[in-house]
Amino acid sequence: MAFNLKEFKRFEKQIILKKVGISGQKKIKKAKVLVIGMGGLGCPLLTYLASSGVNNIGIVDHDKIELGNLNRQILFNTSDLGKYKVNQAKLKIKKIYNQIKIKTFKIKISKKNIKTILNEYGIICDGTDNFDTRLLINDYCKKNRKILISAAINKFDGHLFKFNFKKKIPCFRCFMPQQPIQEVNCDEEGIFPPVAGILGSLQANEVLKTILDLKDDLNGNILIFDSLKMSIRKSKIQINPNCKNICKN
Numbered sequence: 721m722a723f724n725l726k727e728f729k730r731f732e733k734q735i736i737l738k739k740v741g742i743s744g745q746k747k748i749k750k751a752k753v754l755v756i757g758m759g760g761l762g763c764p765l766l767t768y769l770a771s772s773g774v775n776n777i778g779i780v781d782h783d784k785i786e787l788g789n790l791n792r793q794i795l796f797n798t799s800d801l802g803k804y805k806v807n808q809a810k811l812k813i814k815k816i817y818n819q820i821k822i823k824t825f826k827i828k829i830s831k832k833n834i835k836t837i838l839n840e841y842g843i844i845c846d847g848t849d850n851f852d853t854r855l856l857i858n859d860y861c862k863k864n865r866k867i868l869i870s871a872a873i874n875k876f877d878g879h880l881f882k883f884n885f886k887k888k889i890p891c892f893r894c895f896m897p898q899q900p901i902q903e904v905n906c907d908e909e910g911i912f913p914p915v916a917g918i919l920g921s922l923q924a925n926e927v928l929k930t931i932l933d934l935k936d937d938l939n940g941n942i943l944i945f946d947s948l949k950m951s952i953r954k955s956k957i958q959i960n961p962n963c964k965n966i967c968k969n
């Protein structure tokens with residue numbers, strides 16, 4: 721895979737980082753990443769992946785853009801109202817870098833379609849606000865040894881997870897086997913807009929580190945961000961011996 725001068729110029733500021741270099745940039749270009757959910761997390765995540773040079777990206781969302789999305793879904797504006805999120809996101813990303821191949825899936829992930837959608841991607845990013853979908857994605861990624869990078873936001877807080885299922889680690893189901901009584905959903909509970917931006921950016925950070933094979937300290941852990949206290953802490957997820965996915969150390 722060769723780089724032309726224009727590409728070199730575009731990515732120069734990251735290529736000069738020792739831990740990236742030309743070889744790292746080639747890995748970024750080759751990587752295949754799927755972004756599930758084009759909401760508050762998906763918008764910054766997709767933007768950073770695209771502007772960093774990830775050339776093969778899939779995006780999944782079945783929703784249309786509503787006025788109440790615009791406080792945090794920063795790829796969209798007033799003229800996008802009523803249009804499909806995946807279509808508008810693709811248009812905007814193509815303006816950043818028109819070489820990127822973006823595959824859009826205007827569908828809700830289900831047991832029936834999950835294989836067709838996730839199959840070709842090595843890194844799966846979950847930014848959905850639905851607990852059942854989260855478990856479905858977790859179970860598929862675990863079974864097919866994918867890398868899953870998940871984020872969730874609620875009010876002033878955010879959670880970030882990384883599961884590299886090529887290794888023996890706990891899964892999301894170990895952490896939360898059942899739906900919490902009150903489903904955490906930013907539509908109902910509210911969300912402080914920059915928290916979406918911070919967590920989506922942290923997700924992009926982990927995706928790029930994963931592609932570049934850099935430090936893997938988040939694997940099997942949860943990172944908890946509290947924007948009021950301005951604290952970040954990381955905690956190891958414990959294997960649940962009763963996990964349906966038969967997780968082992």
Ligand SMILES: [Zn+2]
Nearest residue numbers: 891894963967
């Ligand atoms: Zn498990």
